[in-house]
Amino acid sequence: xxxxxxxxxxxxxxxxxxxxxxxxxxxxxxxxxxxxxxxxxxxxxxxxxxxxxxxxxxxxxxxxxxxxxxxxxxxxxxxxxxxxxxxxxxxxxxxxxxxxxxxxxxxxxxxxxxxxxxxxxxxxxxxxxxxxxxxxxxxxxxxxxxxxxxxxxxxxxxxxxxxxxxxxxxxxxxxxxxxxxxxxxxxxxxxxxxxxxxxxxxxxxxxxxxxxxxxxxxxxxxxxxxxxxxxxxxxxxxxxxxxxxxxxxxxxxxxxxxxxxxxxxxxxxxxxxxxxxxxxxxxxxxxxxxxxxxxxxxxxxxxxxxxxxxxxxxxxxxxxxxxxxxxxxxxxxxxxxxxxxxxxxxxxxxxxxxxxxxxxxxxxxxxxxxxxxxxxxxxxxxxxxxxxxxxxxxxxxxxxxxxxxxxxxxxxxxxxxxxxxxxxxxxxxxxxxxxxxxxxxxxxxxxxxxxxxxxxxxxxxxxxxxxxxxxxxxxxxxxxxxxxxxxxxxxxxxxxxxxxxxxxxxxxxxxxxxxxxxxxxxxxxxxx
Numbered sequence: 001x002x003x004x005x006x007x008x009x010x011x012x013x014x015x016x017x018x019x020x021x022x023x024x025x026x027x028x029x030x031x032x033x034x035x036x037x038x039x040x041x042x043x044x045x046x047x048x049x050x051x052x053x054x055x056x057x058x059x060x061x062x063x064x065x066x067x068x069x070x071x072x073x074x075x076x077x078x079x080x081x082x083x084x085x086x087x088x089x090x091x092x093x094x095x096x097x098x099x100x101x102x103x104x105x106x107x108x109x110x111x112x113x114x115x116x117x118x119x120x121x122x123x124x125x126x127x128x129x130x131x132x133x134x135x136x137x138x139x140x141x142x143x144x145x146x147x148x149x150x151x152x153x154x155x156x157x158x159x160x161x162x163x164x165x166x167x168x169x170x171x172x173x174x175x176x177x178x179x180x181x182x183x184x185x186x187x188x189x190x191x192x193x194x195x196x197x198x199x200x201x202x203x204x205x206x207x208x209x210x211x212x213x214x215x216x217x218x219x220x221x222x223x224x225x226x227x228x229x230x231x232x233x234x235x236x237x238x239x240x241x242x243x244x245x246x247x248x249x250x251x252x253x254x255x256x257x258x259x260x261x262x263x264x265x266x267x268x269x270x271x272x273x274x275x276x277x278x279x280x281x282x283x284x285x286x287x288x289x290x291x292x293x294x295x296x297x298x299x300x301x302x303x304x305x306x307x308x309x310x311x312x313x314x315x316x317x318x319x320x321x322x323x324x325x326x327x328x329x330x331x332x333x334x335x336x337x338x339x340x341x342x343x344x345x346x347x348x349x350x351x352x353x354x355x356x357x358x359x360x361x362x363x364x365x366x367x368x369x370x371x372x373x374x375x376x377x378x379x380x381x382x383x384x385x386x387x388x389x390x391x392x393x394x395x396x397x398x399x400x401x402x403x404x405x406x407x408x409x410x411x412x413x414x415x416x417x418x419x420x421x422x423x424x425x426x427x428x429x430x431x432x433x434x435x436x437x438x439x440x441x442x443x444x445x446x447x448x449x450x451x452x453x454x455x456x457x458x459x460x461x462x463x464x465x466x467x468x469x470x471x472x473x474x475x476x477x478x479x480x481x482x483x484x485x486x487x488x489x490x491x492x493x494x495x496x497x498x499x500x501x502x503x504x505x506x507x508x509x510x511x512x513x514x515x516x517x518x519x520x521x522x523x524x525x526x527x528x
């Protein structure tokens with residue numbers, strides 16, 4: 001920001017320095033280009049004594065009050081051969097006539113570059129690169145959507161998996177009462193999608209998928225004591241190409257043979273009867289649930305090229321039973337649900353593949369932890385989920401999975417947060433036992449902070465990710481700042497021991513009132 005009373009102007013920003021154990025000392029210099037009232041670009045160059053030069057170009061624009069664009073590019077020429085580039089695009093625009101466009105794209109040259117040069121534990125630990133753009137028009141009677149989506153998953157020393165959808169056109173008709181005196185509700189969705197998949201096993205040419213899915217729902221009974229509903233849907237999915245299941249399992253061939261999946265999806269759900277008992281100022285409610293599902297017609301799942309959740313539907317004949325305990329004291333402060341599934345068809349029509357992690361729709365909606373290694377099984381784990389909200393500023397979620405077939409606790413997770421004024425804390429813990437489909441995992445993550453970046457006085461925060469199984473801090477960040485009336489100082493210390501990132505470093509920041517913030521500690525990276 002200029003010190004004079006005029007429009008913002010172009011110029012060099014104050015240089016800054018930093019240090020890390022793997023990159024050495026660095027000096028950063030940036031130039032701000034005010035391209036007009038609605039656009040600007042910042043060019044940043046940084047030189048690391050052990051690695052070499054890096055550069056960043058940040059372009060920002062607000063063409064009109066209903067539109068925004070933000071493009072950021074980072075590149076590095078690295079002496080250790082770990083250089084590369086990363087580009088992020090964030091933009092949206094309300095186009096009028098109920099049309100809205102959004103783009104959110106991430107393009108990274110390699111996972112190794114991301115780990116070495118990006119900041120933030122969530123970014124450097126995630127091997128997923130996703131780019132999405134859509135144009136949508138939502139009206140009371142319909143929804144029309146155009147989509148581009150590309151998802152890449154990086155693997156160490158192996159080819160990445162790339163899934164692409166473009167062009168994709170999706171039409172949805174909202175639920176409508178067509179029964180008159182008898183409650184019958186109709187809804188429908190359909191799509192035309194261009195798809196492709198590339199990984200170490202298959203490499204498909206561009207193919208098309210046509211999907212039509214009408215559904216009828218009939219609520220037979222609705223009351224405060226008991227509810228019972230039926231839902232019947234038919235789904236037609238046509239693929240212009242398919243896999244050859246007769247090819248070697250490690251290299252299934254993509255054929256030009258079309259694949260047509262026409263199947264029936266029936267659901268019936270009973271909720272209740274509810275049992276309620278009052279204990280003075282609080283109340284206890286017990287609510288059993290029973291859901292039956294039958295899907296038939298997906299007879300050639302092994303021929304399906306999997307790109308998204310539509311392709312994961314398989315034959316299933318299952319029942320899910322559970323019981324929910326709710327506790328109220330003016331509001332619902334405790335919820336505890338226990339549920340399990342029983343599969344009458346343990347192989348899901350032969351879709352299971354032994355010895356590998358099976359990602360099938362019936363195995364994904366009860367728990368977020370994978371449990372199928374391809375062996376036929378009659379029961380899912382018993383999943384216990386607890387949500388505690390003793391105050392509006394406190395939340396805790398706990399999940400424990402008990403595998404009845406292996407007679408062991410297979411997975412568990414807990415996440416919670418407490419926010420009281422300037423004090424904030426959160427914690428997350430996740431545990432997985434070793435199995436044929438995954439290594440053991442025992443992860444603890446936490447964050448404790450006091451204050452805010454704009455509050456006067458002292459503010460501090462520390463965040464960490466600890467691997468209990470390997471007794472290793474994978475990432476830790478500590479920040480402290482002090483704000484006076486006319487200036488502010490901030491310091492950050494980071495440590496990473498994750499993949500290609502083995503580093504300890506520090507950064508600093510100086511902010512001057514009515515002028516701006518200068519340094520290598522950026523506002524979006526703060527813990528408080």
